[in-house]
Amino acid sequence: MSTTTLEKPAVSAPKKQKVMLCEGNEAAALAVALARPDMVAVYPITPQSSLVEHVAKLIADGKMDADIVDAEGEHSVLSVLQGGALAGARTYTATCGPGLAFMFEPYFRTSGMRLPIVMSIVTRDGITPQCVWGGHQDAMTVREVGWVQIYCETVQEVLDTTVMAFRIAEDHDVMLPVNICLDGNYLSYGTARVELPDQSDVDAFMGAKDVNWHVALDPLKPMAVDPLTGGAGGKGPATFVRYRKSQCRGMQNALSVIEAVHAEWAERFGRSYAPLVEEYRLDDAEFAIMTLGSMTGAAKDAVDEAREAGKKVGLIKIKTFSPFPVEALMRALSKVRALGVVDRSVGFRWNCGPMYQEVLGVLYRLAGQSGTVLPAMSFIGGLAGADITIGHFHRVIDATAALLDGPAPTEPVWLNEND
C-alpha cells in the first residue's frame, strides 16, 4: 500500500532546531503555524482557550498566514472549516468537552465528506456534574465517528504530532479528519522544553497541499457535494454502503500511513515516537499495564521502580486510538500473561473504561490464535483533573500482578476515589 502520493524532496539534514520553553497549547499553536494552514476557525473554551489565543497572536504578528474566523460557536467553527476545505483550504481548529459536544453534528459529517481537517482536542471530562478539568471523556465519547484520534504523552510529542497530523489527514489513502488529543491541564498548561523545527524543513516534509482533489465546491468543476443517498430499493443503499466501506478502508489505511509518516519524521527531525503502540520494558515482562496520554510518564516511572523491586512488569502505551491498532496490540499482548488497563474516562454501558472495552476485543482475537484468554482488569483514574500518581500506578501494578495467580475482578478499580 502506498503511504503517500505526493512527491517529496529527498531528506537532508535538519537545520538547527530552536530550543524553547512553552506550554502544550502554545506548542500546538506553533506546530499549526509550521503546517501553514489557510484557514483557522476558533471559539475559546477551557482548557483549550490559550491554544486559540496563541494561534490568534501568531496570525496577528504575521507569523502565520491564515484566515482566522472568530465564529459564534463550535458548531459554526467546524462548519466554516468544512466550507473552506471544500474550496481547497488546509484547515485547523481546537476544541474540548462541551465545545466538542456542540460540534457533534458537523463533526460527524467531516469524516463522511472525507475532509482532512485537523483538530486538537484538549481533552476534558464530561459534564454533568459540572467540571472544567481534564479527562478523556470528550474524545472517548466520539470515538465511533470516523475521525483518526492520536493521543500525546509530552509537550514535544504534541508539537511533532500536530504537524504530522496534516500529512496523515491529507494522504490520498486516508483523507480523513484527525484529532490530536492532548490532556487538558496536564499537557495544555504543562510547560516543558521543546525543540522547534525550522520552517523550511517542515515545508519539505509537508510537500504540496492538495486537500480537495476528491470533493470540491468550485465553479470550474461543478459537482453536487454530498447528495442524498439511501432509501428503499437497490441503488440508494448500495451507494451509501460504498461510501461507508470507503471510510472504513481509509481508516484502516491510516495505520500504515501513520507509521510511515512517523518514520519520516524521525528521519528528518531526529525524534521518534512509537506511532501506534509503544512497548516499554515489555520484552521480558510477565504482565503489563496499559496507558493513554500524559499519564504514561508517571506510569513509566512506576514501572521502573517496580522493576527495581523485582516485579516483571512492562508498559503498553496506546498512541493511536482510532483506528484501533489491533495487530500492533496483539503483538504486544502476546508477550505477557496479564494486563491492567488504565482509562481516564468511563464506559457507562460496561461499567469499565472505554479503552478496556476495546482491548477486550483484541484479547478475543488473540485467544483465537493462542487458545488462552489473557486475564485483564480495568482501572479508572484521573477523572475531573485528578492526578494519577506514581503511587496510584503501584496499586495498578500490584493488582495486575495478582491476576497471574487469581481471577480477574469484574468491577473496575476506581483510582482517586478516596484520595
Place this chain on the structure above:
Amino acid sequence: MGRAYSTIAFDPAKCDGCGDCMTACAQAKTGTDDWARSRIQIVGRGNAATDAMANAIEDATEKAFELALCRQCADPKCVTVCPAGALAKDGASGVIGWDASKCVDCLLCTVGCAYGGIALEEATGHVSKCDTCDGRPACVPVCSKGALTYVTTANIYNEVGDWEDLFAPGLAGCQGCNTELLMRHTLRRVGPDTVLATPPGCVPGMGSVGFNGTTGTKVPVFHPLLTNTAAMLAGVKRQFKRMGRDVTALAIAGDGGASDVGFQSLSGAAERGEQMLFMVVDNEGYMNTGMQRSSCTPYGAWTSTTPIGAGCAAGQPAQGKTQDAKNLPLLMVNHRCAYVATASTAYMEDLYAKLDRAIEASKTGFAYVHVYSPCTTGWRFPSDQNMEVARKAVETNFVMLWEFTPDEGLNFTRPVDDPLPVTDYLKAMGRFRHLSPDQIEHIQGKVMENAKFVQRFSEQAHGG
C-alpha cells in the same frame, strides 16, 4: 427564442365603471369625449354599457365590469383573417398596427377578434383599435382605482430569457410551486460563477443537490446541515477570496432552518460581515417534511404541528398557531447587514432590482433577501393561485416590500397606502379557514401594528 410584450392588464374587482379611461382614450385618439370612439371599452354586466354601469355603481355587489380591448395577441386572428394586409404585428413592440391606406373596411377582423378589441368606429367608418400609445397608454394613469396597469414585466423575459437556466428541467416541485420559479430566476441572475448552498428543505428536496449520484444544478451545489448554512458558505467564500477568485456564495434556504435552528450561524455570519448572498424562501413552515410550524408561521395558521382540534387538556380549543411570526428580515436589519430586502415573486421586476443590489452588496458584506413564497400544498389553495396569493399578501400589507442599507435606511419599494382588509388574503387559502372573528381581528391588528412599526422605522432612518 420568442419575445414577450408589455400589455394593459385589467382587474375587474377594482373597476367601478367610472369611464375615466374611455374619456382619456377618446381624448388622446380623437380629441373628443365621445366614449363610443374610445379604443378601450368598459362593459357592464347589462347590455347598454352606460346604463348598466350606472346601476352597478349603485349596487356595490354588482361591480362586474369587463374590458373590451385589443390584447395585442401573440398569434392574432385579426391579422390572419385580414384579406388586405392592413393589420400587422410589430415584432419589436408587439403592437398590432392598422394601416388605413390598405384597409378595405370589410370588418372581417372584428369577427376574428375574440375579445372585442377591434371594432367599427361608426364616426369614421373604419375599424379602430388600441395601439398602447407607444408604450404610454393614456387610459392607465387616469384610472384612480388601480384597475388598469401597464404590465412591463415582459422585459424580464426578453432581457434574461436567453440567460442560461442553471437548473435542470424537471425539478420535483409540487404543482404550482413558487420556489422553482424563484430558484430558476435567482440563479439565472446570479450566474454560473456561483457556489450554491441549499440546506435541507424544499429546495434540495426538489432535486437541486440530487439523489444517489444525480444532480439538478449546473453550478457546484451542496447540502449544508439545517443548522450551518451561513457558516459553511462563509468558509467557501473566504477561501476563494484568499485565492483571489471572484465567486458568488449564494444560499437558498428555507425559513425554518434560517429562523430556528440555523439562526445562530446566520446571525454569526451576518455579524462578521461574511461576503455572501443569503436568500430565505419563506413558505412559513417546514413544508418539505410535512408542513410543520416554524417561527415564521403566522398566528392562527393550521400546520401539522399546530392542528385544529376539538379541545385539549387545558380546555381550550386548538386553533392553529398561537404565536405571531418572527420577523426575520427585521432581525437581519438589526445586524446592520450590507443589504436586506423583502421580495415577492408576484413582483418580479422588484425582485430582480433587489437581486442586482444584493449581488453587489455581497461583494463587500452580508446581503440578505427574504422572499415570501406561498405554498400551494401546505397553505391549502389551488395550484393556479400562487401569484394571486402572493399578490394579496402585499396588497393587504400582510407582507411589505422594502429594502435596507446602512447608508440609505429602510425604503419601501412598493408601498401600499390603502391596503385591502387582511381577510382578502386569509380567505384565499385553507389554512386559515377555521379562524374565529377574534383571531382575524388579532391578525388584522398585528398587520397594522407591524405596518406602523416598519413605517416608523423607515421614517426614523430618514431622520423623520
